[in-house]
Amino acid sequence: MSKTHVTTTINGDAVEYLCEPDQSMLEVLRDNLELTGTKEGCATGDCGACSVSLDGRLVCSCLVLGVEAEGKQIETIEGIANGSELHPIQQKFLENAALQCGICTPGFIVATKALLAKNPDPTEEEARYFLAGNLCRCTGYDKIIRAVLDAAAEMRGAAS
Secondary structure: OOOOOEEEOOOOOEEEEEEOOOOOOOHHHHHHOOOOOOOOOOOOOOOOOOOOEEOEEEHHHHOOOOHHHOOOOOEEEHHHEEEEEOOOHHHHHHHHHEEEEEEEEHHHHHHHHHHHOOOOOOOOOHHHHHHHHHOOOOOOOOHHHHHHHHHHHHHHHOOO
């Protein structure tokens, strides 16, 4: 197979890469671009560990081909913080001990950012429903949901 040239934007930076036509966005991010924050949990789109934002839409990067990123905007976990300053979502995950092994954490944080962009004041039920595609095998979900709701409250307060 011949490789395809792709021009895209990742975390605000113009990026060009070559990839195989059947290579997933997850493989491109981790193997070609060395953005290893996005994790592989299942490679079948069932766990959400590889969640990224593609043109503002939450997707499992294991189900998107690298060639599909042509001309699109991608945001990964590496693009969430502002330099060394953690995003409020990341800070609340730490404060609420909403992580253990770390495999699911990047996906949960990216998904939470997508949730709060759509709904800055979710109920617990809405947060649980939106994040149902992200699985955690270690912490359970109570600390994660507390972190999401705390981040939402802080972000609303900062905006007012």
